[in-house]
Amino acid sequence: MSRQDLAETAENASLNQNSYAKKGWLKKPSQELIVLATALVCFLFFAVTLTGFASFGNLVTMLRSIAVLGILSTGMAVVVIGRGLDLSQVSVMAISSAWVLTLMSSDMSLVTIMFLGLGFALVVGILNGWIVAFIEIPPLFATLATGLVCFGVGRWVLLSGVHAYPPKEAADFLFLGQGIVFGLPMPVLIFLVVAGVIHVFLRRTTIGRHIYGLGDNILAARLIGISVRPLIILTYMISAAAAFIAGITTAATVASMNTEIVNSTLIFDVLLVVVLGGVSLSGGRGGIVSVVVGAILIGILLNGMTILNINSDVQNIAKAVVLLAAIIVDRRLHPKDEETDKQGDH
Amino acid sequence: MVKATIKKIASTLMIAGVAITVASTTMAAGKISGKTERMVRSDYVTAVEGKTVAYVPISLGLPLSDYWMYGIQTSAEAAGMKFVVKDPAWKVDAMTQAISALISDKVDYLVVQNPDVQVLAKLLKKAEENGTHVIQLNMASNYRSSGFVGVDWVSHGEEIGQDIVKECGTGSGKSGKVAIVQGELTAAANVWFVAGLKKALGEDSAISIVNDQAAQWDATKAHDITAAVLQQNPDLCATAGVWGIMMLGSGQAVKEAGLSDQVLVYGSGSNSRPVCDALESGVLHKHFSYDSILQGRDVVNAIQAIAQTGLEPGEKPFALYSPIMIQDSKTVKATDCHDLIAK
Amino acid sequence: MSSITETIQKVRYKWSFQRAVAELLAKRWMESIIPFLMMCMVLIFCAVAIPGYLSFSNLSDTFSQFAEFGFVVLAMTLVLMVGGIDLSVGAMFALADFVALVLFNVFEIPVWGVIPLVILTGALMGAINGVLIGYLKLGAFLTTLVTLLLFRATFDLITPIYAVEIATGYQESEVWDFIGDGTLFGIPANIIILIIVAVIAHILLSRSRPGWHVAAIGSNRKAARHAGIRIDFTIFCTYVLSGILSATAGLVYATRLNSSSSNTGDGLEVMALTAAVLGGVSLAGGKGSVGRALIGATTILVLINGLVRLGVTGGPTLVMQGMIMLIAVGIDVKWLKNKNKAISKIYVVPAFLDLGERPDARINSHTVFEQNSKLNNARAIGLGTIDGPEDVILDRQNRLYAGTREGWIVRFSGDNHEHQEVFARIGGRPLGMAFDAEDNLIICIGGMGVYGVHPDGEVYKITDETNRTPWKINDDSRLRLADDLDIAPDGKIYFSEATIRYEMHSWAMDGLEGRGNGRLVCYDPAKKQTRTILRDLVFPNGVCIAHDGQSLFFAQTWACNIMQYWIAGPNKGKLEVAIENLPGNPDNINRASDGNYWLALTGMRTPAFDLAMKKPGFRTRMVKRVPPDEWIYSNINNGCVIKFSGDGEVLETYWDKGGESHPAITSMREHRGKLYLGGLMNNRIGVIDLPDADPNWTGPENYWGPK
Known part of the structure; x- marks a missing residue:
């Protein structure tokens, strides 16, 4: 069998799995549909009860508020579909973008600086993937530790403070966060482009299909000739790149980067969106569309609650309860054998 | 109220009187003036020079705490004092550990920015009982220490x-x-x-x-x-x-x-x-x-004053509120x- | 005979460093030696870098800040051991701290009321985790992540309500202050509480049934379920305990600092996780202990405290924390994966063994060992229905007993022993047997020890341990491979333990070592005491009390000799070689009716094998590089029984040439003019007639007289 044949076999295998899943739709609704329905119900509820909620302006605001979360989540989704987890994402996002802001005071060109920042993010991604694939440390601990190291190195070597600010003349850069194109703010556009690219990558390319195979059954994937270790590294690189893009978007939006964001609950929000959208943590399932749906539900909830002037702590409690429900539903829809589970398999 | 005002005026007059007396004496005999000056200077030197000022903010790397550090360090070193800084990097545990260590090292002056009103209160009290003057910077605690420098x-x-x-x-x-x-x-x-x-x-x-x-x-x-x-x-x-x-x-x-x-x-x-x-x-x-740089200098000024009055830690707590522009x-x-x- | 090089080799291989390393590595506590060394290094580092660090007052001061962290690491260790993880410890800690302060400062509840209420709070929070993970079977990581968010948000929500009152209210209480800053003999009170809790937890985990259940579920959930352990309930309980321990930590923190702020307990879960893993608590579950948890906690705390005191800033500290975590988990993962491989690579340590010139046993050699076919026509008993009768014995009623691979004692009765039944089920691997004065059957059970069976078939334990040799690394107090026994007239049971380095299933590896790993042990029924009497024997096997009851013979299988040891009379304690240089590996020894002794030879020496025994390096390479079924062993395709006299003269040899019906005979027993043959790997018991023997002689009568 040639490599091409093997690849086709793998593709057929995951396509079969897909059609199998489609059959399941008839029997019980997929999580994606449930979430979409919930989002619609919430939307209608807020639209009726809150004045100004359903306006075009507010919808754009809502999309904009979830753009960064959405970019991070699409990156995370790739890793999770490959049965991994990337807790270092926020750290990479904060340090790479803050470093870019710091470098902008030097006389390097913006393009060079951007490549440096992206390069830093990719190095952390490769490190993550290498530790997970070759040393075989469970991704949970590997990425937790690399997150600490990345943040520490940033604070120690790359940055001079907790916050980083762009110099005064940085219109090109700030356009990425504050510009408006075709009536849509740049962050929303960036989110849509990232989501679209990753969607096509996952669904239409051989490597993308291989990531599903990797997450579904790593041993089987290895047996049919997929080089699983480089593939694992690739997923973490994609996640790190998404983190970099999200960081740049954030920094350009508020013209500063607060690296203390690492100690926030942002990474939990990312996991929330991913799990909510039906990307099972046991790997091999879900897609970018589900992630976008999950992000929109979170966006609607947060936007509505903010307008209602609900305390941010209550918002957090609401988020936690929603996430818990999503995990329970995930468990019901995709039961797994906890007797064969390994630690770090979430 | 009136009494207090009278007292205030009286004391002002007294100080003025002393000042005039000193001035007139100085004018009368230049020799003594030199001696007084040397005494003042030598008192200052023994009270201030070589003393250690320790600075513990919530975290370094913020404009605020970096300015403070700049202000405190430059003025303290200019006054001949030693300067020590610990960076807890937002970790309250690290902060309490750092302060405990400074107490057992018996530093002379401890400058602290409190993360909240309570967490350091017991430690700061312990520090003053052990002979370390505590200056609370911008964010105070429930414990009233030797001095507070910061915003009202x-x-x-x-x-x-x-x-x-x-x-x-x-x-x-x-x-x-x-x-x-x-x-x-x-x-x-x-x-x-x-x-x-x-x-x-x-x-x-x-x-x-x-x-x-x-x-x-x-x-x-x-x-x-x-x-x-x-x-x-x-x-x-x-x-x-x-x-x-x-x-x-x-x-x-x-x-x-x-x-x-x-x-x-x-x-x-x-x-x-x-x-x-x-x-x-x-x-x-x-x-x-x-x-904030001036706030740092205020801290060192306060320390110099405390040093020369010879007050025990916490004996006469005072506050220096920073001007707002x-x-x-x-x-x-x-x-x-x-x-x-x-x- | 032996040249200088051989002498050097003998000395060189007598003691082995490698053996010590291999045995050390196989120790369970070896897993915590690396963490322990790491802790010592960190302490030394601080002692050198910070003046006055090791003074008692400084240590007491430093460690008074450590109690709460110790509790949290204990909580984390407990859940890691059951195969889970608890990320909500930090949030539970913060909430418990808050609850304690509200109860004490705001509602002014006395300390004795605050403590149980706070612990109850912890238990309730732990119960939420427990129900979700134990009963609803959600993933531990995500679930506790969510409860972390939930508890933390709740904490943030209610803290502002009471923040001012907590800060201003205060209750005078000596107990509260004592827990917070008190000392007893200079030791901080909170550390004393931690030590008490740690001791209780240690006993609970390592010496109680619930503790074993926790480890069993963590190691292998499926096996635990099959063993009937209530998995759901046990997991639920560990999370509740985790909540209680975290709450205790919060309580101790509350008394110490009297403060509750928004970042109390932030990131504590990551620190606790790092500490537990660093201490050697395995992420895979099942492996961990209180000691390891505390070692890890101390290492992390001393390190961070040291860095803070040295004025190292946040960045490097974070980098170091992350690197340490990676290294610790990496070692954990790689160690788990490769430990057994590494040990098995270096565990076999061959020694130099010079067997001397092999006696000729070929046909027409006219030696006493000359091969014949006397056993070739032995009649078979229980052919195909018995598996591996290592030893056989007959009782006063002529019934034939044999131990089998299944761990049973099988009994044959009837005139031709045609009726077969299972007499007793013991387990292990039944080996040598003997009857005592009360007709109880005493049996050496490989892997278990020495057991007895009453005539009615009831099994009882005689002994399974002996005194430990102080200088041996391997714990040799347990009997691993009790091989053969005999009973002296005074009732003392003398038995051989073939090796203390290998288990029943790998005894052949001991042959490749050819080292004195075995011992002779005596059990005294009067004192109910087991004592080792001879050590460093080369696979001691058959044991037989001499006819006069004053000495015993035992065979050293790999040394190919028979030793005589006096147990009574004027020569008591004397040990000498009775027969040396046998043509094969001697096994069981038993009495013959004519005042002589029977000896079974289980394998025959070959020139290649003799040479290999002189080449330890060769055998080491063989074990490492060649698969086991290609290794060199002695020739077991012969059956041989020898008769020798009490003064060590070989009188007669019975051969099963070519091993046609009874290869590798391990035991023989004379009874009423017949000789019964057993073999460790045979599917039958053989019997031949002894025309010259006393037709009425039986073993039990010969030992204990007629009844």
């Missing part, structure tokens, strides 16, 4: 509130809607600042607080909160928060909504370059600034702003 938060909040009332309140012809962006709900500075702010705002019935959420010191959160609030209240008049850097996020949201001319963005904090840039570009409208796009000048301190 309640009146600081009140000042901003009064300014908002002037701009948005009765007779201004505006909506009177105000959104408050809090920092961390439990942080002392935030609590007192917001208390003062709300007190001032409450004095005008035309003012209504439409949103009052915590952004956890995060500009991005402040941005999202403000954006949502603007959707709901496009006629918002002002938004205010305790920390200018955080309010940059709010300012960006206002700018994006194209409401920069209508919504006033208030902040407070040290006069750092990013804040001044934001004032110039109209992202922030008014910033109530205090000069109001900056806006017109008054902001390059001279009033500090550049970020590079590492």
